[in-house]
């Protein structure tokens with residue numbers, strides 16, 4: 001996607017994933033996104049550039065299929081990683097001891113990324129349809145019935161993870177389900193890992209919260225099944241008082257804080 005289009009694309013996507021938009025605006029945003037992707041596919045067909053979408057125009061995929069793939073990659077590849085970076089930074093800044101551990105030992109970064117993936121589980125739930133009768137945990141799931149897979153619950157399973165609600169950057173019991181499992185396991189997981197392994201060590205040495213942690217708020221956007229950081233007030237200078245002088249982020253905090261949140265970050 002051309003760099004200059006990213007802001008407007010993200011705004012449109014946010015409109016139909018944030019769970020707060022009216023039906024009318026949601027349909028308008030979704031239609032605008034579809035129109036934009038149609039133009040993008042046409043542009044890649046006419047003038048291929050060095051990217052996945054251009055490569056895929058060399059296949060027998062139709063324009064509709066290319067639009068669908070572009071939407072999937074651009075939407076799920078954006079919100080998930082962006083929210084992991086924002087909420088991961090938030091979780092570390094709220095846990096100064098963990099942050100100090102990571103700052104003192106940057107070699108922990110890879111393991112810290114895996115633990116943050118488990119702990120935050122930003123992609124929480126997905127659905128499956130049973131193709132045949134299947135028994136899970138002593139329960140029979142009948143063929144054709146739908147089930148919800150709760151990856152965040154699995155990632156906090158006390159039978160699988162010791163002290164599951166603790167953010168433990170030295171945790172040894174790996175094998176989280178933050179990227180799902182099986183044939184639909186996340187296609188972009190290695191890209192996401194690379195982004196986080198680069199971004200966290202770059203962000204953390206100097207970043208400080210701009211307001212005290214209890215003024216922060218996270219919101220679970222149930223429509224998109226993703227946790228979203230609505231605003232994350234940080235600055236490189238240190239603590240800054242909350243209140244009007246804390247800047248535009250404060251209003252967003254208060255709105256977000258007023259809403260119930262099912263997202264646990266401590």
Ligand code: HEM
Pocket residue numbers: 072073074076077078080081084122123126127151177178179180181183184185186187188189191192
């Ligand atoms: C931290 C970041 C990410 C998380 C936590 C995450 C999580 C997930 C999860 C849990 C699934 C499984 C869905 C299911 O069970 O049905 C999934 C699927 C998928 N992810 Fe990610 N994802 C991330 C980043 C990305 C990125 C960067 C891309 C692409 C650029 C991406 C592309 C996909 C695609 C295409 C699928 C569907 C795979 C399929 O159904 O076969 N993801 N992701």
